[in-house]
Every structure is written in structure tokens, then in C-alpha cells.
Amino acid sequence: MSTNSSGPLKVAVTGAAGQIGYSLLFRIASGAIAGDRPVELRLLEIEPALKALEGVVMELDDCAFPNLAGIEIGSDPEKIFDGANLALLVGARPRGPGMERGDLLSANGAIFTAQGQALNKVAADDVRIGVTGNPANTNALIAASNAPDIPKERFSALTRLDHNRAISQLAAKTGAKVTDIKKMTIWGNHSATQYPDIFHAEIAGRNAAEVVGDQAWIADTFIPTVAKRGAAIIDARGASSAASAASATCDAARDWLNGTPEGDWVSMAVVSDGSYGVQEGLVSSFPVTTRDGNWEIVQGLEIDEFSRGKIDASVAELADEKNAVTELGLI
Numbered sequence: 134m135s136t137n138s139s140g141p142l143k144v145a146v147t148g149a150a151g152q153i154g155y156s157l158l159f160r161i162a163s164g165a166i167a168g169d170r171p172v173e174l175r176l177l178e179i180e181p182a183l184k185a186l187e188g189v190v191m192e193l194d195d196c197a198f199p200n201l202a203g204i205e206i207g208s209d210p211e212k213i214f215d216g217a218n219l220a221l222l223v224g225a226r227p228r229g230p231g232m233e234r235g236d237l238l239s240a241n242g243a244i245f246t247a248q249g250q251a252l253n254k255v256a257a258d259d260v261r262i263g264v265t266g267n268p269a270n271t272n273a274l275i276a277a278s279n280a281p282d283i284p285k286e287r288f289s290a291l292t293r294l295d296h297n298r299a300i301s302q303l304a305a306k307t308g309a310k311v312t313d314i315k316k317m318t319i320w321g322n323h324s325a326t327q328y329p330d331i332f333h334a335e336i337a338g339r340n341a342a343e344v345v346g347d348q349a350w351i352a353d354t355f356i357p358t359v360a361k362r363g364a365a366i367i368d369a370r371g372a373s374s375a376a377s378a379a380s381a382t383c384d385a386a387r388d389w390l391n392g393t394p395e396g397d398w399v400s401m402a403v404v405s406d407g408s409y410g411v412q413e414g415l416v417s418s419f420p421v422t423t424r425d426g427n428w429e430i431v432q433g434l435e436i437d438e439f440s441r442g443k444i445d446a447s448v449a450e451l452a453d454e455k456n457a458v459t460e461l462g463l464i
């Protein structure tokens with residue numbers, strides 16, 4: 134699949150009247166995912182939010198986006214996901230101050246069982262599903278488990294925001310341009326246990342960890358700053374990240390459908406095939422390359438003891454989340 138095919142790309146977005154939706158819809162409509170290919174937006178909300186969503190649709194209309202081919206809104210996932218080529222599952226309750234993502238498991242898990250089942254019934258044969266709503270990795274696992282006819286490889290959870298945060302922090306530290314930084318990797322869960330890894334990253338072709346030359350900064354500043362950025366934004370804004378999450382959601386979908394550039398990779402949370410010792414079946418973040426709508430985990434990276442411990446800790450958290458949603462009967 135790529136965005137070059139003919140006809141509009143049907144993009145379903147859940148939680149469309151929420152904070153992220155308010156940024157995301159305008160980016161999608163102006164071509165951030167599909168470029169010049171027309172897009173049709175199919176927007177899902179819960180009943181009480183449909184009036185607010187109607188207002189957002191008025192604003193979308195008022196932008197007169199040249200490539201916005203149509204908009205449908207509603208609260209029935211089977212209607213809204215009908216024929217969707219791309220489904221961006223954003224709608225879920227965000228965490229507030231003091232909450233950890235694990236607190237959201239039961240609150241949000243049920244949403245993803247119903248949406249997985251609906252996608253299974255009515256989405257297009259080539260559908261790709263990106264999960265932004267938290268806890269994103271485990272929500273993707275729940276949706277995939279409830280969509281037995283859709284290949285598991287079509288589900289991915291968003292760690293692109295963490296990837297972008299890591300690039301930005303590294304650029305600020307080294308004075309490099311963000312465009313000079315390649316091969317950044319986020320491993321594991323989109324949570325505070327995630328492992329942003331610069332040991333394989335490059336800055337203008339040089340190993341990033343060597344350019345930084347300061348292991349203490351990597352361990353004590355860089356990793357926690359990236360991993361806890363979501364909480365820092367909640368503390369500062371009183372609400373979770375929205376515009377940056379929308380931007381990362383677009384980046385991830387665009388690269389998934391159109392491919393990663395030669396000589397670089399991106400971070401996506403995808404179903405593990407056991408690569409790098411990550412328990413098979415967990416939705417965990419890896420370095421991946423993409424082509425024609427398919428992804429491949431980058432193989433052969435050397436993992437030292439420091440990185441091993443960090444990856445294992447985040448994967449253990451994912452295994453715990455999987456056990457919790459199994460006990461809740463969600464998968």
C-alpha cells in the first residue's frame with residue numbers, strides 16, 4: 134500500500150473531537166499523510182461529543198482544503214470504519230496529573246475490543262491501524278486480538294512522539310540540526326520505562342553516543358527527559374500533549390504508507406517476532422524500516438549490557454500489561 138494509489142485515502146480517526154483531534158484533522162486534511170492524494174475523513178466520537186465534532190467539521194469546511202474529498206461523522210464504529218484504509222485510534226481517556234499509564238488499562242481497554250471487532254468486520258482489505266490512545270502498546274494488542282482476520286502486522290502503536298522528542302533533545306545537546314540525526318531508536322513501551330537508545334544513532338554520519346561523549350548525560354538526563362516528557366507536559370499544561378502527538382501520529386502514518394528514507398529508520402511499536410529477545414506477541418517499539426505499507430524490524434544491532442537491561446525492563450512492563458488485560462478478559 135502507498136499513498137500513490139488512485140481514489141481518496143479513507144482515513145478514520147477516533148476521538149476526533151478531542152485535543153489531539155483538533156490538531157490532527159487539519160494536518161491530515163492539508164496533506165500531512167497522503168501528500169497530494171485526496172483524503173476522506175471518517176470521524177468517530179461518542180454520542181455526547183458529536184455536537185462539538187460538528188463544530189470541528191464546520192472549521193474543516195471553512196479551510197477549503199483542496200484535497201479533502203469528504204467527511205463523515207458518527208458514533209457507530211461499524212459505519213465509520215467502513216472501507217477505511219487507515220484507522221488512527223486516538224480516542225481514549227488521557228491520564229491526568231499523578232496518574233501512570235497503567236491506570237488507564239481498564240478504563241480504556243474496552244474501547245479497543247469494540248473497535249478491533251468493528252475494524253475486523255468493515256475496514257478495507259489494505260487497512261493499517263495506528264494506535265495513539267493510551268496505554269497505546271497494549272491497546273494495539275487488544276485491538277489486534279479482537280480482529281482475527283486482520284494480519285497483526287497491520288497494527289502499530291505510536292512511539293514516534295518519543296522518537297521525535299529524543300531527536301530534539303539530542304539536537305539541543307549537540308547543536309546538530311534535527312535533520313542531521315538518523316537512526317534514533319525507542320525500544321519497549323510508550324511509558325516511563327521506554328528506552329531511547331542513541332548508541333546506534335548517527336549525527337551527520339558519526340556515532341551519536343561518541344559525539345555526546347558523556348555517558349552520565351545519556352543515563353541521567355537524556356533518557357529520563359525523553360521518557361518522562363509526557364508527564365512534564367501534563368504538569369506544565371494541565372493537559373497531555375496534543376499538537377506534538379498529532380504531529381507524530383501524522384509522521385508515523387506517512388512513513389508507514391510511503392516508506393522510510395534510505396539510510397534511516399523510525400521507531401514503531403509493532404508485534405514482536407522475538408527479535409532482540411522481546412517476547413513474541415507483545416507490541417513493543419523497535420527500529421523499523423518501512424516500504425509499501427509494510428515494516429521490517431532492523432536486524433543485527435549490537436545490544437550491550439546497559440541497553441539490554443533497559444529493553445528488558447520495558448518489555449517486562451509490557452508483559453505485565455498483557456497479563457492484566459488477559460485477566461480483564463480483553464484479549
Ligand code: NAD
Binds near residue numbers: 177295
Ligand atoms: P481528549 O480527552 O481531549 O480526547 C479524547 C476523545 O476521545 C474525547 O473527545 C472522547 O469523547 C473520545 N472518545 C472516548 N471514547 C471514545 C470511543 N469509544 N470512541 C470514539 N471516541 C471516544 O484526549 P486527547 O488529549 O486527545 O488524547 C487522546 C489519547 O491519546 C489519550 O489516551 C492520551 O493519553 C493519548 N496520547 C498518546 C500519545 C502517544 O504518544 N501515544 C501522546 C499524547 C496523548
Ligand code: LMR
Binds near residue numbers: 228234294364366374
Ligand atoms: C505523552 O507521551 O505525551 C502522552 O502519552 C500523554 C501521557 O500520558 O504522557
